[in-house]
Amino acid sequence: MGRTVVEKILTAHRVSGDLIPGRELAVRIDQTLTQDATGTMAYLQFESMGLARAKTELSVSYVDHNTIQVGFENADDHAYLRSVAQRYGVIYSRPGNGICHQLHLERFGRPGKTLLGSDSHTPTGGGIGMLAIGAGGIDVAVALGGWPFYLTCPKVTLVRLRDALRPGVSAKDVILQVLSVYGTKGNVGRVLEYGGPGVATLDVPSRATITNMGAELGVTTSVFPSDDNTRRFLAAQGREADWSELIADADASYDQVLDLDLSAVAPMAACPHSPGNITTIASLAGRKVNQVLIGSCTNSSYRDLKTVALLLRGKKVHPEVEVGVAPGSRQVVLMLAKEGLLADFVAAGVRILENACGFCIGNHMSPGTDAVSLRTNNRNFEGRSGTASAQVYLVSPETAAAAALTGVFTDPCTLKDLPAVKEPERYGIDDSMFLFAETAGKGVPGTAIVRGPNIGQVPANTPLPEKLDGVAAIKVGDKITTDHIMPAGARLKYRSNVPAYSQYVFESVDKDFHTRAAANRDAGRHNVIVAGESYGQGSSREHAAMCPMYLGVKVVLARSIERIHLANLINFGIVPFSFANPADYDAIAAGDWLAIDNLRAVVSGDGRAELKNLTQGKCIPVVATLTARQKRLLLAGGLLPAVARGEA
Ligand code: MIC
Ligand code: SF4
Secondary structure (H helix, E strand, O other): OEOOHHHHHHHHHEEEEOOOOOOEEEEOOOEEEEEHHHHHHHHHHHHHOOOOOOOOOEEEEEOOOOOOOOOOHHHHHHHHHHHHHHHHOOEEEOOOOEOHHHHHHHHOOOOOOEEEEOOOOHHHHHHHOOEEEEOOHHHHHHHHOOOOEEEEOOEEEEEEEEOOOOOOOOHHHHHHHHHHHHOOOOOOOEEEEEEOHHHHHOOHHHHHHHHHHHHHHOOOEEEOOEOHHHHHHHHHOOOHHHOOOEOOOOOEOOOEEEEEEHHHOOOEEEOOOOOOOEEEOHHHOOOEOOEEEEEOOOOOOHHHHHHHHHHHOOOOOOOOOEEEEEOOEHHHHHHHHHOOHHHHHHHHOOEEOOOOOHHHHOOOOOOOOOOEEEEOOOOOOOOOOOOOOOEEEEOOHHHHHHHHHHOEOOOHHHOOOOOOOOOOOOOOOOOOOEEOOOOOOOOOOOOOOOOOOOOOOOOOOOOOOOOEEEEEEEEOOOOOEHHHHOOOHHHHHHOOOHHHHHHHOOOOOOOOHHHHHHHHHHOOOEEEEEEOOOEOEOOOOOHHHHHHHHOOEEEEEEOOEOHHHHHHHHHOOOEEEEEOOHHHHHHOOOOOEEEEOOHHHHHHOOOEEEEEEOOOOEEEEEEOOOOHHHHHHHHHOOHHHHHHOOOO
16 A cells, blocks of 8 residues: 555654554654754753763754843853754754744755654644654753654645645645634644645745644644655755655555645635634735734745735835834845845835744734734734734735735735746855854764853652642633743743743733742642643643643643643653543632542553542542553653653
């Protein structure tokens, strides 16, 4: 029987386990990437493993999230990351070089390889035919040390594309269309593989936009085949030698097929406050817009920004709209500059922002109160922009440009002179802001690690207690994102310092959580988080597990938990239970005393337990579905203690 692209890559990298959907599979990781907001902890964890050097084929440490540098903290982090990279043989991408996913696609991604990244948008690499997966920093640290990555063998959905997009419609609209079909929950354990004749009409940057935002579906990853377009992209990046063909066999079989006619896709938007809240631009046409921001790892390629520059050429942005552009990489900036396109932006009245994550992570450019902000990035969770009352819509670069000109939602298909930007013969290549490429994989032993006062330590955990003697420290509803659990934006600078960062756990949901949880912990009580569906959506930030662990959380009890967050909870020794009967969510109130008499035995056994609600005098059946390895990690108190004991 023929094989899918996903099966081909998994088979070539299988270390143990079976290629049967739902089973645990261990795969060899060829490449890793980290970014600064998750990287400092990942490398602190790597250091604690006592290895001499990185053991992957290629690993890159990017700095793109915390480049705002208010106070000493960010610069301290950068200096630490740089020294650690040199010491252990990791390539270091200096701040100012660009956004990790855009850079990795341009300079390092290779078809058929596996990539593990400590960022949930790592699947961007799927655009070039990689199996690229987002994970917690500690998983990346372990992969860096040469150990395999454990995942649930996914089911594969074929998204069969036919025909071609109309002018004014682009890749962002395609992924928004897919999100309108599948939504942001219920897709765990699945990979989307794109195929069909329409694939040939999409260039690699467009494919990468689609796989990037596949993260919002909650799937393990998304992948395109590697074909002639992939070869052309790599050749234009001076890397034709990195190309190899990777296509599904004609008789490959898929768990599910979604047929998508590209010519029928219309300009779309994800409305506040979820990437799954999709409508057409036509239905919003005429509504006033206050801010337009173009960039982020989803839409900041040369193709995207040149399209916008050409749309704005010779015109002015609407006087009541604030417009900003953040290119994805230095390569993009240099090419825009050389072709005079930066001048088009400036002449039109656009604010040129740094080529970094910036506005996407709420690090600046927060909109005004109640403002309507149109953005080309991938997440519009409430408050993520830095303004709780802002209404953020996610749109394509073409739609963003149209609104920048008119001041209202405007269907870009109605614009005149829509440009069709072709892939250049040659991208502008300048790798001078990547350091230590010569010592990659080897490192420079003896390099002194630079530790400023912001560089904390990895918090230690104790083995899982015999019993749970706890309290429901908080009860939250459905779709709680990691942005709710661990705010980014202005708080990002504490990423390397867990005691400081822990003060902000659930900051936007319940300001007193930290004080209450710390008091319970100090009184010898365990904390329990009670949640609804899809708990832990969004980012890969392991701080959303690590900081609760630091505050004494031992159990998360939810209706359902998203994939990366579930893995992060286990990595930090927090038991992820779900309700055997979802209606029992109502049988617990915040502050209730909760007990499980035989917690260790439950975890080593079948994961089924009777949770006693001592306050309400109820018994609630709960269940944790765990693999043998996950049980070992939980019993040891997490992945790091398990690695130390040789049990990972
Ligand atoms: C995000 O987009 O939320 C981030 C910031 O890139 C995160 C990583 C992080 O929290 O550091 C992600 O997507 O994983
Ligand atoms: Fe950076 Fe935004 Fe992409 Fe996250 S989603 S990596 S914050 S640009």
